[in-house]
Amino acid sequence: MTWSDLLTGLGIAAVIEGLVLALAPSRMDEVLAALRRMPPESRRSLGLGVVALGVVLVWIARG
Numbered sequence: 001m002t003w004s005d006l007l008t009g010l011g012i013a014a015v016i017e018g019l020v021l022a023l024a025p026s027r028m029d030e031v032l033a034a035l036r037r038m039p040p041e042s043r044r045s046l047g048l049g050v051v052a053l054g055v056v057l058v059w060i061a062r063g
Contacts, residue, residue, distance in 0.1 A: 009058075 021028055035043060 038046070
């Protein structure tokens with residue numbers, strides 16, 4: 001993996017985040033409110049699950 005790969009991944013993540021905020025800002029408010037209502041342990045588990053999913057996707061993509 002090179003710095004170019006890392007920057008590409010971060011750029012794609014920024015594009016996706018920006019699209020979500022631009023296309024559905026009120027939905028993002030609802031999601032953030034739901035996250036605030038979750039206990040910290042549940043948010044941590046959700047975050048770890050998303051990290052694991054990301055690692056698996058990169059692993060599959062990279063072979």
